[in-house]
Amino acid sequence: MKGVILDFDTIGPDDLDTSILLSLPISWQIYGNTSFNEVNERIRYADVVLTNKVELSNENIKQAANLKLIGLFATGTNIIDLEAASDKNICVSNAVAYCTDSVVQHVWALILALTTRIFEYSQAATDGRWERSNSFCVMDYSVKELAGKTLGVVGAGELGRAVASVGLAFGMNVKYALFPERHSFTHDNRLEFKVLLQQSDIVTLHCPLTKDNVNLIDKKELKLMKSTAILINTARGKLVNELSLRDALVKGEIGGAGLDVLSQEPPCEGNTLLDDSLPNLIITPHTAWISLEARQRLVEQVAGTVGKFLKGEKINSVC
Template identity: 55%
Template structure:
């Protein structure tokens, strides 16, 4: 049984224990990363493939006659053409919930940094501004408490619910968005998005990127938000209209934004948001999921997916 890992570097494997993966009855070939034009050659005689962000489309699947299992080192499934995999009798599995704790703490690091003005105040402490002040403290940037404020959450999976637990500890009210054409069986407090946005002091996105959610937060939605509200996106970059968010920040229509994701990653061709002229913006390079503990859990799920498959079962199958 031959296995190929297409983009091991995306796991930050230097600080991970991969021994359980390598102990499987699989002969592994490991690549740090794989350019698209190399994928066909690299998996041509593979039985099992692990990929995180290296796409596997229908044309590649058609040239991998031995392939039986693709285990995605992620929750999202958009890197693989699932119908084509099914047509070629290739099982596709993913990973779930491995990064919940890591993402939740990152969400709150962004919320707290924006509402306490952590970064600008840190800069004034080291650039001499504080030393030149006649007062014992600086009050140049508005700091706001979270207690009694409203958190609007779009997406009620494990991440949205995990963020909710922390919000409740801060004494916040939490309201979930009810998106169009969706049926909800839970009893969570919900409002239509257009009604939720004017009420929210913090809006946090935790939904998948689909055709229905692409550009979900655009100029009309931003115009509904309070000018004291902050927007958090640790989901997928395409859920927001980046140009609209840029303009909303410049015009002061919203008070801040914390983003861990962009529409194209890495932003090799730049991005309208990566500009020092955009105020009250924090961007992190898709690291919300990346705590060492979360990545180790991810490896454990890959081992579980493969072990189950070798035993004739399917674990976390998505196609």
């Protein structure tokens, strides 16, 4: 059986034990990265294809005559034409819950940096302002406590709930977004999405990207938020309209934002948010998931998925 890994470099394999995957009874062809134009040739005779960010279109899937399994080094499935895979009876399996702890840690690092102004005060200590101060401390930036504030969580899956549990430990009031068109129930800790935006001090996104929620956070939604509110997005960049977010930050319509994702990755030169002058904005280069432990769990989970498939079993199958 032939297997192809299209973009192994994207999981940072050099510090991982990948033997559990590579020792499977498959003849592996491993590529560090694969361009759009190289996909067809590389998967043409493969029985198993593993990918993280390389897209597999209808055309790619149709011409891969032997393809039986597409395994994702990721949770999101939007890079795969699932309809095309289903039409050819190809199993598509994703990875789940492998990076929950890593992402939760990153979410709260962003929140704490923005609410305690860690970067600003670190700079104040090293640029001479503390030495020149007439007081024992520097109080140039407003610091906010989390206790008693409202945390609005959009997406109540494992990751959203894990982020919420930390919010509860900080003494926050946690609310989850309710979308009436999708949720037929009400609960004390759910608020209709627009109301959640209005009442939350921090809004954090943990929902998958679909064709229906592109620009979930746009100009209208940002105007609903408190002028002191913080927006966190570690989910998918296209959930947030970047031009609208920039405008809201410049005008002071929200208090700040912490992003680990952008609409295009890597971003194109001149991305509207990659500007040092924007106030209260922290951007990290899609690193929330990359802890050593999370990436090792990812390799082991994907290996388990492929191993089970070879025995005729399907796990984490989305199609």
